[in-house]
Amino acid sequence: MTENLPVLEMRGITKRFATGTLANDAIDLDLRAREIHALLGENGAGKSTLMNILYGLLTPDAGEILIDGKPVAIRDPADAIARGIGMVHQHFMLVPVLTVAENVVLGQEITRGGQLLDMRAAERRIRELADRLGFSIDPHARVDQLSLGQQQRVEILKAIYRGARILVLDEPTAVLTPQETREIFGVLRRLREEGTSIIFISHKLDEVLEIADRITVIRRGKVVGTRTPAETNENELAELMVGRAVSLRVDRGKSHPVDVVLEVVGLRATDDRRHDVLQGVDLTVRAGEIVGVAGVGGNGQDELVECIVGLRKPTGGTLKLEGRDITRLSIDARRDLGIAYVPADRQRFGLVLPFSLPDNFVLTRYAERPYAGGLGGFVRQHSAIRGEATRLATEFDVRASSLDAAAATLSGGNQQKVVVAREFRHDLKTLILDQPTRGLDVGSVEFIHKQVIERRDAGVAVLLVSAELDEVLDLSDRILVMYRGRVVGSFAAAEAQREKVGLLMATGEARS
Amino acid sequence: MKDWRARLGPTWAVAQVPVYSIVLAFAIAAVVIIVSSAFTRTGFDPLLPFAAYARLLAGSFGSGNAIANTLVAAAPLMFGGLAVGLGLKAGLFNIGVAGQFLVGAFAAAATGASLATAPTIVAMPLAMLAGAAGGAVYGFIPGYLKARTGAHEVVTTIMLNSAAGLLLTWAVNDLVRAPGFSFPRTADIGQSALPFVGRNLHLGIVFAVAAIFLTRWLLDRTTLGFEIRTVGANPSAARYAGMRPVFITALTMTISGLLAGLAGAIQILGVTGFYAPGITATVGFDSIAVALLGRSDPIGILFAAILFGAFRAGAPLMQIETSVPIEVIDIIQALVILFLAADLIVRRVFRVRAPKVEITEMATVTGSWGGTPPTGAAR
Numbered sequence: 001m002t003e004n005l006p007v008l009e010m011r012g013i014t015k016r017f018a019t020g021t022l023a024n025d026a027i028d029l030d031l032r033a034r035e036i037h038a039l040l041g042e043n044g045a046g047k048s049t050l051m052n053i054l055y056g057l058l059t060p061d062a063g064e065i066l067i068d069g070k071p072v073a074i075r076d077p078a079d080a081i082a083r084g085i086g087m088v089h090q091h092f093m094l095v096p097v098l099t100v101a102e103n104v105v106l107g108q109e110i111t112r113g114g115q116l117l118d119m120r121a122a123e124r125r126i127r128e129l130a131d132r133l134g135f136s137i138d139p140h141a142r143v144d145q146l147s148l149g150q151q152q153r154v155e156i157l158k159a160i161y162r163g164a165r166i167l168v169l170d171e172p173t174a175v176l177t178p179q180e181t182r183e184i185f186g187v188l189r190r191l192r193e194e195g196t197s198i199i200f201i202s203h204k205l206d207e208v209l210e211i212a213d214r215i216t217v218i219r220r221g222k223v224v225g226t227r228t229p230a231e232t233n234e235n236e237l238a239e240l241m242v243g244r245a246v247s248l249r250v251d252r253g254k255s256h257p258v259d260v261v262l263e264v265v266g267l268r269a270t271d272d273r274r275h276d277v278l279q280g281v282d283l284t285v286r287a288g289e290i291v292g293v294a295g296v297g298g299n300g301q302d303e304l305v306e307c308i309v310g311l312r313k314p315t316g317g318t319l320k321l322e323g324r325d326i327t328r329l330s331i332d333a334r335r336d337l338g339i340a341y342v343p344a345d346r347q348r349f350g351l352v353l354p355f356s357l358p359d360n361f362v363l364t365r366y367a368e369r370p371y372a373g374g375l376g377g378f379v380r381q382h383s384a385i386r387g388e389a390t391r392l393a394t395e396f397d398v399r400a401s402s403l404d405a406a407a408a409t410l411s412g413g414n415q416q417k418v419v420v421a422r423e424f425r426h427d428l429k430t431l432i433l434d435q436p437t438r439g440l441d442v443g444s445v446e447f448i449h450k451q452v453i454e455r456r457d458a459g460v461a462v463l464l465v466s467a468e469l470d471e472v473l474d475l476s477d478r479i480l481v482m483y484r485g486r487v488v489g490s491f492a493a494a495e496a497q498r499e500k501v502g503l504l505m506a507t508g509e510a511r512s
Numbered sequence: 513m514k515d516w517r518a519r520l521g522p523t524w525a526v527a528q529v530p531v532y533s534i535v536l537a538f539a540i541a542a543v544v545i546i547v548s549s550a551f552t553r554t555g556f557d558p559l560l561p562f563a564a565y566a567r568l569l570a571g572s573f574g575s576g577n578a579i580a581n582t583l584v585a586a587a588p589l590m591f592g593g594l595a596v597g598l599g600l601k602a603g604l605f606n607i608g609v610a611g612q613f614l615v616g617a618f619a620a621a622a623t624g625a626s627l628a629t630a631p632t633i634v635a636m637p638l639a640m641l642a643g644a645a646g647g648a649v650y651g652f653i654p655g656y657l658k659a660r661t662g663a664h665e666v667v668t669t670i671m672l673n674s675a676a677g678l679l680l681t682w683a684v685n686d687l688v689r690a691p692g693f694s695f696p697r698t699a700d701i702g703q704s705a706l707p708f709v710g711r712n713l714h715l716g717i718v719f720a721v722a723a724i725f726l727t728r729w730l731l732d733r734t735t736l737g738f739e740i741r742t743v744g745a746n747p748s749a750a751r752y753a754g755m756r757p758v759f760i761t762a763l764t765m766t767i768s769g770l771l772a773g774l775a776g777a778i779q780i781l782g783v784t785g786f787y788a789p790g791i792t793a794t795v796g797f798d799s800i801a802v803a804l805l806g807r808s809d810p811i812g813i814l815f816a817a818i819l820f821g822a823f824r825a826g827a828p829l830m831q832i833e834t835s836v837p838i839e840v841i842d843i844i845q846a847l848v849i850l851f852l853a854a855d856l857i858v859r860r861v862f863r864v865r866a867p868k869v870e871i872t873e874m875a876t877v878t879g880s881w882g883g884t885p886p887t888g889a890a891r
Contacts, residue, residue: 018865311751311752330754331751331752331753331754332754335754341752343752348746348748348749349748349749349752350749350752351746351749352742352745352746352749353745353746354745355741355742355745359738363742363749363753364752364753364754366735366738366739366753367735367754372735377735378734378735378736379733379734379735380733380734380735380737380738382733
């Protein structure tokens with residue numbers, strides 16, 4: 001056998017959903033031995049459908065799957081595992097209260113005398129496996145005490161432990177910090193050397209170019225091209241993905257900041273476990289500028305944002321909006337003064353998924369005129385609400401089957417557009433953006449960035465928090481770095497070099 | 513005829529599982545009737561279910577009196593069903609309708625008895641108000657406990673149900689026992705009784721139907737209703753939107769208790785005329801079934817309450833004329849709830865596709881014992 005024989009072939013895979021959507025349209029994909037093959041496409045392009053078919057979670061309408069050249073029928077995940085296919089889902093499938101070892105062996109326990117669990121043997125094997133892959137992990141650690149990056153390694157261990165030769169990773173870097181991403185790439189390269197073939201699903205162009213041997217791009221259920229990193233570049237891949245030329249760089253003019261709008265002085269706060277997470281944060285945002293906050297997740301950014309919008313009570317310090325002390329005001333009162341907020345977790349905070357689009361479009365303004373009136377603002381005004389929803393859906397190009405569709409049925413990009421459309425109102429003073437483009441495809445990111453710049457140029461003070469350093473660097477006029485609950489550095493956009501900011505994020509110190 | 517389902521559209525999408533559950537429950541109860549007929553005097557009779565169901569129908573809708581009986585039985589279930597349904601909309605499972613019903617009934621009975629000689633136009637509304645207030649107070653307690661301390665409403669309301677029954681038994685025995693009766697009861701309500709609107713149908717049904725439409729209006733058309741639904745569907749988003757989940761939780765339990773109290777009040781003022789320990793204890797739990805069958809939607813609850821009222825009204829005739837025991841009704845009711853909770857069975861049998869968006873009410877009920885975090889509790 002030569003190295004280049006495909007271990008896996010998917011031929012003419014077609015899947016039409018009951019709703020009529022053609023999710024996969026005669027897709028061909030082949031995976032060679034010892035290859036990292038990236039599957040690139042926008043949200044809803046059909047990547048996940050294809051992988052769910054491979055893993056036996058969906059049945060294709062047409063097409064066949066060949067492993068080592070022989071056609072196979074994969075009816076359920078048990079079939080897939082038996083044939084050496086392992087899957088690491090975007091949302092981890094781990095039992096939080098069990099240990100690493102318990103999670104890894106779950107369903108494939110080693111037993112002594114037929115009945116007794118032999119955890120020692122399992123732990124030994126897990127240590128060996130982790131050593132081979134080039135990382136260390138404590139098999140006794142409880143999964144809920146691990147970082148997301150470590151949890152992902154547990155998922156990979158689990159798949160390899162079950163004998164996976166073909167490993168599918170669904171958006172593995174979506175939740176990781178830049179450091180963790182680099183580490184996981186090391187693990188994947190080691191796996192490749194060990195003989196595992198890997199399908200890497202992503203919509204991040206730079207990562208795909210860095211890690212993949214070949215890249216297959218899918219758009220609207222069809223394969224639109226396969227490239228090697230050497231023969232392509234970010235612009236071509238983006239164009240293949242979206243179907244038109246996309247500007248990857250944010251196109252923005254100079255900012256013209258004027259008066260200070262938002263002022264944070266000596267802010268202190270604790271997290272849900274009452275640990276001090278903000279230890280005296282000072283920052284100001286002026287009208288007409290975008291201030292970006294960079295930092296590795298968990299350094300107090302979330303709490304900072306929650307304090308500013310009123311979701312969390314600070315334990316010290318003051319917040320001012322246009323000179324007025326707002327520290328003790330409620331969420332409503334702050335919103336009335338012109339603070340808008342796009343939360344990091346749109347499904348948990350930004351939307352009520354079972355509700356229709358109009359109800360979601362007015363979620364934060366439901367009690368205001370003209371959406372409520374009569375009996376002292378007690379009665380909702382459906383025609384005004386629908387009118388606003390129609391206007392926003394058109395202006396922000398929200399694509400849904402109908403206005404009455406539940407928000408849950410929208411794609412991630414369209415869900416985020418609903419939140420953004422609602423918060424980007426006209427009488428805005430300051431805009432707080434927490435991970436505004438997390439998990440979105442290139443087209444939606446471009447659109448939302450444009451809208452943010454537009455608001456800035458209209459004189460809004462924008463505070464942007466993002467775990468994507470590139471987003472902060474591209475969009476911000478000033479960049480602050482947060483480390484362990486403090487602002488440890490401040491850069492003007494022109495002097496913020498990626499390395500300098502990255503080092504400060506990682507260590508909290510500026511020396512190299 | 514082919515596309516009648518399509519024409520009913522969204523209504524049918526919500527109603528199909530409840531409707532199919534009823535069909536399936538009747539079918540299985542028919543098997544029970546047939547099998548059990550083999551052990552009776554009359555002997556094995558495969559056609560017995562048809563006869564039994566025909567008498568059930570006759571006894572519930574076959575005459576003016578039958579319909580009146582059905583509606584009299586349905587009225588408290590409408591109030592009770594609304595009480596449970598409103599709670600479910602806010603993500604609360606109020607099992608305490610039984611207790612709130614009793615407190616409302618007692619308050620209405622005691623007030624009604626003390627105003628027995630006053631004119632109806634004054635006495636009846638005051639007795640109704642007392643019932644509503646009693647239920648509201650008894651609903652506020654678990655609501656407050658949940659909002660302030662996070663105590664799960666299922667646990668507290670179960671406890672409060674027992675407390676209500678025993679306290680009121682003591683109260684009737686030692687505080688307000690009417691003289692001259694062989695058993696403990698309150699004095700007659702006299703002029704406080706609900707007037708009849710025709711045959712044996714009392715005014716309570718008018719109040720109940722009004723409550724259905726008022727609750728529907730509250731949920732669909734008011735900002736409070738929007739707050740209740742948002743807190744129920746996503747308490748985090750509610751907080752983000754500037755609502756106060758803690759306050760909404762306590763308020764919803766209070767309104768829920770108020771509705772349950774009214775169920776008790778119309779039962780006293782329209783049917784029994786006095787409070788005695790042990791009266792119509794089934795209403796509290798049948799209300800849960802009615803709310804689930806009605807999918808927590810007020811109009812759904814209207815139909816579900818009429819169905820359950822029809823069971824209660826028609827069952828005696830079925831037993832008298834076909835010897836099929838009244839308990840068959842309990843079997844049917846239990847099966848309906850079983851199929852609603854395990855809707856996968858119904859979906860398999862009738863090939864109904866699962867909804868895209870999860871129905872939150874049943875999740876509230878089935879999740880109540882699964883250790884879901886207290887949704888309304890403050891951070």
